[in-house]
Amino acid sequence: METPLKDSVFDCYVDDQGVTPWTLSVASGYNLLRDPHHNKGLAFTEKERDAHYLRGLLPPTVIPQDLQVKKLLNNLRQYQVPLQKYMAMMDLQESNEKLFYKLLIEHVEELLPVVYTPTVGEACQKYGSIVKRPQGLYISLKEKGKILEVLRNWPERNIQVIVVTDGERILGLGDLGCQGMGIPVGKLSLYTALGGVCPSACLPVTIDVGTNNERMLNDEFYIGLRQKRATGQEYTELVHEFMVAVKQNYGEKILIQFEDFANHNAFDLLEKYSNTHLVFNDDIQGTASVVLAGVVAALKLVGGTLADHTFLFLGAGEAGTGIAELIALEISKKTSTALEDARKKIWLVDSKGLIVSSRKESLQHFKKPWAHEHEPIKDLIDAVKDIKPTVLIGTSGVGRTFTKDVVEAMAAINEKPIILALSNPTSQSECTAEEAYTWTEGRAIFASGSPFDPVEYEGNVFVPGQANNAYIFPGFGLGLIMSGTIRVRDDMLLAASEALAAQVTQENFDKGLIYPPFTNIRKISANIAAKVAAKAYELGLATRLPQPEDLVNHAESCMYNPSYQNYR
Numbered sequence: 001m002e003t004p005l006k007d008s009v010f011d012c013y014v015d016d017q018g019v020t021p022w023t024l025s026v027a028s029g030y031n032l033l034r035d036p037h038h039n040k041g042l043a044f045t046e047k048e049r050d051a052h053y054l055r056g057l058l059p060p061t062v063i064p065q066d067l068q069v070k071k072l073l074n075n076l077r078q079y080q081v082p083l084q085k086y087m088a089m090m091d092l093q094e095s096n097e098k099l100f101y102k103l104l105i106e107h108v109e110e111l112l113p114v115v116y117t118p119t120v121g122e123a124c125q126k127y128g129s130i131v132k133r134p135q136g137l138y139i140s141l142k143e144k145g146k147i148l149e150v151l152r153n154w155p156e157r158n159i160q161v162i163v164v165t166d167g168e169r170i171l172g173l174g175d176l177g178c179q180g181m182g183i184p185v186g187k188l189s190l191y192t193a194l195g196g197v198c199p200s201a202c203l204p205v206t207i208d209v210g211t212n213n214e215r216m217l218n219d220e221f222y223i224g225l226r227q228k229r230a231t232g233q234e235y236t237e238l239v240h241e242f243m244v245a246v247k248q249n250y251g252e253k254i255l256i257q258f259e260d261f262a263n264h265n266a267f268d269l270l271e272k273y274s275n276t277h278l279v280f281n282d283d284i285q286g287t288a289s290v291v292l293a294g295v296v297a298a299l300k301l302v303g304g305t306l307a308d309h310t311f312l313f314l315g316a317g318e319a320g321t322g323i324a325e326l327i328a329l330e331i332s333k334k335t336s337t338a339l340e341d342a343r344k345k346i347w348l349v350d351s352k353g354l355i356v357s358s359r360k361e362s363l364q365h366f367k368k369p370w371a372h373e374h375e376p377i378k379d380l381i382d383a384v385k386d387i388k389p390t391v392l393i394g395t396s397g398v399g400r401t402f403t404k405d406v407v408e409a410m411a412a413i414n415e416k417p418i419i420l421a422l423s424n425p426t427s428q429s430e431c432t433a434e435e436a437y438t439w440t441e442g443r444a445i446f447a448s449g450s451p452f453d454p455v456e457y458e459g460n461v462f463v464p465g466q467a468n469n470a471y472i473f474p475g476f477g478l479g480l481i482m483s484g485t486i487r488v489r490d491d492m493l494l495a496a497s498e499a500l501a502a503q504v505t506q507e508n509f510d511k512g513l514i515y516p517p518f519t520n521i522r523k524i525s526a527n528i529a530a531k532v533a534a535k536a537y538e539l540g541l542a543t544r545l546p547q548p549e550d551l552v553n554h555a556e557s558c559m560y561n562p563s564y565q566n567y568r
């Protein structure tokens, strides 16, 4: 018989089961106000104030959660500087978790850029100076040999998802060492707000093996190990100890999301652990899935099938090769052609120019499949003119590389050029939304990794989409967790892409959008989760049996609810 899934999937904090908040450990009203999982601030009712020793500890007024949300939003809007908003949101998360999530969920379009990209990038750069209370779990070389003990220091037991970074490639900002912690923290806030995964089931982890960033090493407020990065065996052993300890402590079904590792480690770790652990690399696989969805949706606007298009990438790292491979896989499946043939529609340019067969020997292994027969070409602009792509995708991590020449060349070749400037944060975007629309005379279908405001061009308003893996990983993770899946497979990524593309409405298309707005993201995540779970059941990789009949409904019923509970 199936157990009630809300409890068995997430086993959220005790209050969700309607018992007193301190059954486990909270001893008095004063501590209750300082417990972020249970605090309600002025929303404690008269009865609760009496029953839980809160009399006198709060001013006399009682206000509902909705009014608290309104008040906080008003306060946040007073801040002009994004980093101040970020810090105010972190304070809220640390003092009243439910209010933090209610605010974030109800105002997701406005607040996503605050708790996530792009502001989280600046927050990581200044993390040592701005963070008041440590968040997440730090595993440094000092903890070697003791990682299992370190995991046991974390207060929550029922962890279902870990986002882990080693800080070496934070967004397009490079090596930020231990201060990369802002990324797992931000990603996991989205797991909860966008995917409904209970916050107590989420664990942010930063592995600190040093940093090669001189600015960090010389910053007196830097919080990490003050040494150059450990590499080779020393690095591999620490990560391996972590991977083993995680499975030992949390079991086979713990989801580990790798985030913002440098290319070499990202590919190696994913390959090494994909057959022993439930691992997912967001930068390779999440980004691939979101971009494939956008491109598939864009076909409605530009016509043709995926196989009719020609793709040119600037950047051949995790995102570039990950996206290229998933597009090739989809073409190969849809047209029943060999993967090698499908790859021929896709070209990549890296810092040395077009990836071609004459360079094959010197290429890193993840670039080799893209070394097609062609004359060497050094510059992007020449590659655009020669390859004549219909889709141009920026994944280089370097800003302003889609120059006027490049974008105009795309506009000369295509009636509706698809231009995706995916690098983050905003400063690293290959071009701005305004540039894309202006230089193509309003003909571009444009999306970017970091958010841009709508652009007015010759009396028309163009709304750029945000091609960010935030559309995928929360629903993808929920699908894995709710089905108890034990391994990630590419077919699940394709299923997630299709589910996302199917959520773009005619109304969205009419505005030139290839992604649905984030306003409905929980619904979107539930649909993605359902398709991912369905694929997991189909592949025999799901362990939570029997398969629920209505997976969308089931996903929604598993989701964390940020409304306050009444305490008895």
Ligand SMILES: O=C([O-])CC(=O)C(=O)O
Pocket (backbone or CB within 6 Å): 117, 170, 171, 172, 260, 282, 283, 423, 424, 449, 468, 469
């Ligand atoms: O964090 C984001 O906004 C997207 C992402 O994974 C990255 O840029 O590394």
Ligand SMILES: [Mg+2]
Pocket (backbone or CB within 6 Å): 171, 259, 260, 282, 283
């Ligand atoms: Mg990332």
